[in-house]
Amino acid sequence: MTPSRSTPVADRAPARPAPAGAGAPVGRPSFWTTRRRDRLTGYLFIAPQLAGTVLFVLIPLGLVFWYSLHEWNVLADEFTFTGGENYAKLAADPNLPGVLRATGLFSAGLVVLNLALALFLAVLLNQKLRGTTFFRVLFFSPVVVSLVAWTIVWQFMLQDNGGVNGLLATVGVDGPNWLRSDGTAMISVIVVQVFKNVGLNMVLFLAALQGVPQELYEAARVDGASRWRTFWRITMPLISPTVLLTSIITVVGSLQVFAQIAILTQGGPGTSTTVLVYYLYQQAFQFHAFGYGSTLSVLLFAIVLALTVVQWQLRKRWVHHEN
Structure with missing residues (x-):
């Protein structure tokens, strides 16, 4: 008789037991995934700066508006809600046009x-x-003074x-x-402030200039471009992001000037150097009109x-790589 080709039951390999939980629904993934841990790490790094911004910027802004x-009236310990009266007073203030003119100048x-x-x-440097x-x-030393x-x-x-003199x-x-003449008081204050902070912008511009590839200047010389044309066609476009940064910093700083006015001219002669911040100081801390201040x-x-915002929007027209 021909033996059967079927494998005997006894010789068959035993079936592997099913893994534990087979057929059961897959468990939920861990909550602390790598992505969430990275996010938490980032939030912890920015938490000090964020807390400082909230405590010393956003909350004071809200309180000033309130x-x-x-x-x-601090002297009488009175805090009275007046609505828009202070803003109406602002619109009718006869000194405000002169203050804004001095601030703009x-x-x-x-x-x-x-x-x-x-x-x-x-x-030059x-x-x-x-x-x-x-x-x-x-030139940089006055910045740290x-x-x-x-x-x-x-x-x-x-x-x-x-x-x-x-x-x-x-x-x-x-x-x-210089500080008591109408024609020279504002010029004097401007010059003092320029000499104080020009070194900071100089260092920023110097760093930007050193980042301009020298190959571009060599190519311009080969093409016969003059130094003036090279400056306007190569240097200025490539350092334009730094120009934007320094212009924003300088504009904001110029609108916040106070110590120079308070020490040099006290807003005089007359009100020729009374800028907005100094006028604000006078109203709030000299005349005790904290609401109007x-x-x-x-x-x-x-x-x-x-x-x-205007400077940031205009950057698309003249800042390199922004248009």
Whole structure:
């Protein structure tokens, strides 16, 4: 007889037992996935900065707006809701046009002179010349000097019998009282502030200039381009992001000037150097009109926000890689 080809039951391999939980629904994934752990790590890193922004920026902004709707008499301990009366007072304030004019004049003069001088110095110090390190330190050193100390020194220098007029007298020039004349007080404040902060923008421009590829300059020289054309066609487009950064920083800083005005001119002569921040200080802390001072703060915030947004939107027209 031919043996059967079927495998005997006894010789068959035993079936493997089914794994535990086979046929049961798959369990839910772990809550702490890699993605969620990375997100939590990122939130923990930004938590200190976020807390500082909330505590020292957002909450004070909300409180300033809330105070602008009230009249707060600290001496009488009265806090009265007035609605929009402070804003109506703002619209009818006869001093406000002059204050805004002085603020605009100071900001325009500071921004133009600061950026132009900083870029000029950065271009000069970017050359391979002897002594450039010394001049970099020389122009940047006022940035780290105390603002109050710097301003007090300039106050003595700009007095009628100060150091500036003493130098002019050596060449036969009778200098004016710089801080007490209508025609020179604002110019003096602008110059003092320009010399104080020009080094910061100079360093930013210098870093941007050193990042421009030298191959582009070599190609321009081969094509016969002049230095002026090379500057406007190669240098300025490539450093335009830095120009945007410095312009925003300088504009915002110019609208927040206070210590220089308070020390040098106290807003005078008359109100020719009374900028918005100093006028705000006078209303709130000299005349104790904290509600109206808060309203002026809201106006200042609106101006700074509007100018920043305008600059940010205009970047698409002239900033490299933004159009």
